[in-house]
Amino acid sequence: MAAQAARLSLGVALLVLGLKTLAYLLTGSVALLSDALESTVNVAAALAALAAIRYAQKPPDDTHPFGHSKAEYFSAVLEGVLVVLAALLIAKEALPKLLRPTPLEGLGPGLLVSLLASGANGLLAYHLIREGRRHRSPALTADGYHVLSDVLTSAGVLLGIGLAWLTGFWALDPLLALLVAGNILLMGFRLVRHSVGGLMDEGLPPEEVEGIRRVIQERLSGRALEVHDLKTRRAGPRTFLEFHLVVPGRMSVEEAHRLCDELEGDLEKAFPGLVVTIHVEPESERQR
Incomplete structure (x- = not known):
């Protein structure tokens, strides 16, 4: 059921947030911090999706004769807004370090922990998108694509930090964080656009x-x-x-x-x- 997938999303989001926070604490990397901040959005989005799916499954009643299924769009809109806020927070952290790049420490253990978190996220994204399509759930599908975007972002961050480590060009760290922020911002606007279309009774393609x-x-x-x-x-x-x-x-x-x-x-x-x-x-x- 859609609610079971939403509960799984919440549990994995909390695990991934813990792992990415640990990776940031081990390294001090602002790019890994940006990755962890995005995961806080995943936790909030999973909570919102779970609440919306439960409410949307309520049967029609006297005041809602067409049912409550539109509740899922509110969850997706909230997720989009949270994503935009996360992007702004990342930019706030990255800009000062772009002006004053600093070497990173503890990269080996930190990158390994982040890699484990990305693997868990990849499996979750596949499951959420599949279940979202199967149950025709906008909240689950939006959550799945958001998590998938997080996986791609994390892959880029890991690759960039590895290059900074090999070359000593530490400005790559804040630069990557700003690129992550831009990608997250674009994703947030897309989520809001799709959800507002549903709330406005947009027709089928x-x-x-x-x-x-x-x-x-x-x-x-x-x-x-x-x-x-x-x-x-x-x-x-x-x-x-x-x-x-x-x-x-x-x-x-x-x-x-x-x-x-x-x-x-x-x-x-x-x-x-x-x-x-x-x-x-x-x-x-x-x-x-």
Whole structure:
């Protein structure tokens, strides 16, 4: 279940934060500090994702007849904001050291600890993205891609610190931290953009809408006259579809109802999580 994946994310995030903090304490590297600061965001994001997923799974009620699935977008927006704040904190720590580079100590043990943390994060990212797609969970998917970005960032940091160690060019340490900050900032803006789109009832991508239209046309071939005013929106793991279906004037209410049931079944089978609403109209409503 999505909630189990979120709990796993929280546990691994706490472990990774501890390892990266230890790596920073062993070396004094501002680049490793930036890596640890990003992991504090992972912990906060995992907490938010777990809370949002639990709330989103609540069934519809009188005040929320369409369910609570949009709650996951609030978690993703919060994660994006936290990511931006982490980037600013990293830049604040790195800029002074860029002006006054200092040699680092204890790099061997520190880099080994950081490598272990990155390995754990890599496995977690793979699991979260897979489970997020499987459960159609924006919170889990966002968390997974955030952790994946953390893995890539850590790999770059480790490579750069290794080069600084070999060459003695210690300015690489704060330079890497600033590059990490820029990457994190970009990721934060992307997370916020995607989540705000969900909160604003942004429609599905054109390729998904085209897939829906194909299923409709295959089922309705020769049985209905027209489909128009097709609209889509996504709310967490659920996707909502509505459209107007024009049927021949001679078709009975029972026939039209049976046709709608068949069409809904085909659409829900082809697109799991789809909630379909069809408005049946007589031939006189056909668009010219």
